[in-house]
Every structure is written in C-alpha cells, then in structure tokens.
Amino acid sequence: MPTISPTHICRSFAETLAELLWPTHCIGCDYPDELLCERCRAHLPWIAQRWACPDCGAPFGWLTCTECSHEWEQRATICAWAFEDTAARTVTSYKDHHELRLAPVIAAALATALDEASSWPARDGCPRYDPADLDALVFVPATTEAYVRRGYDHMELIGRKLAHETGLPLADILVRPRARDQRDLSREERAANLKGSIYALEDLSDLRILLIDDVITTGASMREATRALSARGAAKVTACALCRVW
Numbered sequence: 001m002p003t004i005s006p007t008h009i010c011r012s013f014a015e016t017l018a019e020l021l022w023p024t025h026c027i028g029c030d031y032p033d034e035l036l037c038e039r040c041r042a043h044l045p046w047i048a049q050r051w052a053c054p055d056c057g058a059p060f061g062w063l064t065c066t067e068c069s070h071e072w073e074q075r076a077t078i079c080a081w082a083f084e085d086t087a088a089r090t091v092t093s094y095k096d097h098h099e100l101r102l103a104p105v106i107a108a109a110l111a112t113a114l115d116e117a118s119s120w121p122a123r124d125g126c127p128r129y130d131p132a133d134l135d136a137l138v139f140v141p142a143t144t145e146a147y148v149r150r151g152y153d154h155m156e157l158i159g160r161k162l163a164h165e166t167g168l169p170l171a172d173i174l175v176r177p178r179a180r181d182q183r184d185l186s187r188e189e190r191a192a193n194l195k196g197s198i199y200a201l202e203d204l205s206d207l208r209i210l211l212i213d214d215v216i217t218t219g220a221s222m223r224e225a226t227r228a229l230s231a232r233g234a235a236k237v238t239a240c241a242l243c244r245v246w
Ligand SMILES: [Zn+2]
Pocket: 026, 027, 028, 029, 030, 031, 036, 037, 038, 039, 040, 041
C-alpha cells in the first residue's frame, strides 16, 4: 500500500483551498475548471514554421520579412505563437498573475515549435533546430527588479521543463542587473536600454546554445543576450520564443 507523506497531504490541502478561493477558469474564454480549454487549445495562433522568417521568427517572413533585415546575431529564431488572443493572455497570466501551472504548457509549446522547425532550414542551410547540434539551454533572465517583484524568474521555470523535454542541460549563466522593463519603450529606446545590460557569468568557448525567451517584440532582449553569449565564446546561438509580436 503506498504511503502518503505529510508533505503530500499539506500540498493537496493547499491546492484544494486555492481552488476554492480562486477557482480555475480557462485563460482564453473563462470556461470553468480548465486552465486552457479544448476549444482555446484548438485555436492557438501557431506559427507555421515553413513560412516563418528563419532569422526573427515572424510568421510569413520566409522569403521577404517585413519585421527584420535578416541581420540578427543568432543563427536562427523560432517562435511558437503569434502574440494575439489566447497566446497573449497566456503570457500575461503566467508572468503578471503568477499562474505558474502554465510553465509546462509553455514549455510544451516551445518543444512543439522546435520539433516542427527541425524540418526547415535556417539561412546557413542547416535545420533551424537540431538537438544533436546543441550543448546547452540558456534562458534570457528577468531583470533584478522583475525577479524581486515576482519572486521567481519566469523563464527559468520554463527552461527547467524544456530541458527535461529536450534532454539539454539548463545553464543559468546570464545576468541582467540594470535594464528597465521594456514594455513601454520604443524600438530605439529598447535597444539603448539593453546595451551592455546582459552578460554571461562563465566561459562558453565553442558551446552551441539554445536561447529561450517568452516574447520577441523588437528582438532587442534576444539579440543582447546572444551578444552576451558570443562575447564569452559561444560558437552559435539558436533562439526560441513562445510569442512573436508582429
Ligand atoms: Zn477556453
């Protein structure tokens, strides 16, 4: 007969209490008892990797991208969803409303997009995602201020889940002590705000990195993180984000 530990009982009680106080509703449509209902799951704005820009991850940018000049620091960028409707609410619920149960959902979306991207080439002719051509998984870190406000690094939780899914070791090596929150800044202000704001704590000579973030808007955070990895010797960086604003 399986034994039930006091910790397990406490956790079950806490979960039951939380459900009574804050009942689960679908983040897309408010349908009760489900975090993401079947109907909303069926209508997520998946980006077809076949037509996506291999450099910035924007939908439909494969031949001519309206979102970038194809001059990005990372060798390829893969985004799972367009930033709209339920996808946007997923990010808000996770980051700003502490809905941490979405971490495995987001990690699974990243894994799905990566899997699809493995069938399509980057500008270098190699697959956009090839797990055999990667050594470590790195996440774009939250600013110190956001970390203190939330009490956790939102991308670290997702990184742990994705590391488990991909088999890549998670390397918590980027730090970002200074940058302001990017959300209210213009494209130029974002780039200036981030310049030199992210750096790597360890030598990364010849390592091939999969770099993840939640949302790519102008790409300033991802590019700055890529520069930080390259500055410490990373051989190449493949970027992956949950959402692409375009
Ligand atoms: Zn729903």
